[in-house]
Amino acid sequence: MTSRTTPRLPRTVALRRTLAAVSLAAAVAITGCTQQSDSSGASDAGGASDAGGQQQSQQQASDGGGAQGAAPDLSDVPDPVAEVNGETISKEDFSTSFEQQYEQAAMQQQSTGQSVDEDQLKQQVAQRLVDNLLLQQGAEGAGIEASDDDIDATLEQIGAQNGMTSADEVVKALEQQGMDEEQIRSEAAKQFTITTFIDKKAGIGDPTDEELKTAYDQMVQQQEQAAAQTGESGGEQAQTPAFEDVKDQLAQQVKAQEEGEAAQSIADELEKSGDVTINL
Numbered sequence: 001m002t003s004r005t006t007p008r009l010p011r012t013v014a015l016r017r018t019l020a021a022v023s024l025a026a027a028v029a030i031t032g033c034t035q036q037s038d039s040s041g042a043s044d045a046g047g048a049s050d051a052g053g054q055q056q057s058q059q060q061a062s063d064g065g066g067a068q069g070a071a072p073d074l075s076d077v078p079d080p081v082a083e084v085n086g087e088t089i090s091k092e093d094f095s096t097s098f099e100q101q102y103e104q105a106a107m108q109q110q111s112t113g114q115s116v117d118e119d120q121l122k123q124q125v126a127q128r129l130v131d132n133l134l135l136q137q138g139a140e141g142a143g144i145e146a147s148d149d150d151i152d153a154t155l156e157q158i159g160a161q162n163g164m165t166s167a168d169e170v171v172k173a174l175e176q177q178g179m180d181e182e183q184i185r186s187e188a189a190k191q192f193t194i195t196t197f198i199d200k201k202a203g204i205g206d207p208t209d210e211e212l213k214t215a216y217d218q219m220v221q222q223q224e225q226a227a228a229q230t231g232e233s234g235g236e237q238a239q240t241p242a243f244e245d246v247k248d249q250l251a252q253q254v255k256a257q258e259e260g261e262a263a264q265s266i267a268d269e270l271e272k273s274g275d276v277t278i279n280l
Contacts, residue, residue: 072098072099072102072116072118073118074091074095074098077091077094077095077098077122077280078091078279078280079091079092080279081093081094081126081129081278081279081280082126082129082130082276082277082278082279082280083275083276083277083279084130084133084134084137084274084275084276085134085137085274085275085276086275087133087137089126089129089130089133093129094125094126094129097125097128097129098121098122098125101121101124101125102116102118102121105121122280123280126278126280127278130267130271130276130278131263131264131267131271132190132194134267134270134271134274134276135194135197135198135263135266135267135270136190136193136194137270138194138197138201138266138270139193139194139196139197140193142197142200142201144193144196144197144200145193146188146189146192146193150189150192151167151185151188151189151192152167153192154188154189154191154192155167155170155171155184155185155188156170157252158170158188159173161252170184171184171185194263195259198259198262198263198266199259201262201266202258202259202262202265202266204255204258204259204262206251206255207250207251207254207255207258211254212243212247212250212251212254213243215250215253215254216243216246216247216250219240219246219250220240223240
């Protein structure tokens with residue numbers, strides 16, 4: 001049974017793996033883009049596309065187009081923000097996530113001159129937190145746990161998406177964003193358990209070569225279209241990498257897309273059969 005005090009708004013961004021995954025990857029990207037003048041654009045596993053957008057926005061900010069100066073108004077946010085099967089989502093946790101998403105939205109909308117719709121963003125962040133907790137509860141109910149090796153592998157994957165070579169490097173980057181190592185490893189553990197839960201429940205495995213070649217053809221087509229729109233000639237446009245050179249990254253992208261679609265569907269099912277109240 002699900003009850004709420006406000007109508008549910010559609011989620012404009014498909015859930016990828018977890019909000020934790022997006023937050024970790026985005027935070028790494030913030031640091032990574034200040035340390036690197038160039039980064040690979042062909043990575044998107046577990047929120048890396050969000051991280052890529054954050055990288056671009058952060059670079060724009062460093063060029064003089066910073067985020068909007070006004071802070072979001074959270075005075076009307078209740079505590080708790082939501083209850084999910086007996087567990088609560090606190091105002092503090094909501095505020096942390098909302099402020100990060102607000103900053104990203106503000107930077108992305110600078111080019112249009114439009115202000116951020118704070119009410120809609122609050123609804124979206126609250127829903128994503130609810131979805132995240134539902135998936136976490138599902139993983140716990142399935143008995144899925146993350147070992148230290150699983151956590152290290154998750155952090156290494158996030159690092160690889162942002163030009164880093166080790167879990168330690170990721171931890172140091174996130175510590176620069178105000179997180180401590182215990183919190184970082186806890187969030188990485190959540191990412192692993194939820195992703196494993198999604199894969200098992202939806203039967204998601206590694207993509208086939210045929211799927212990867214289809215994704216590669218789409219990437220090539222997108223690059224050609226982008227070059228045509230910008231008027232670049234064949235000699236000026238970036239050289240398209242060989243299939244074998246981006247095969248592993250494409251595999252991450254394809255799998256992440258499948259997991260994102262499955263995650264949203266699973267979260268919706270869990271919400272319908274659970275007891276969820278959003279107090280916004």
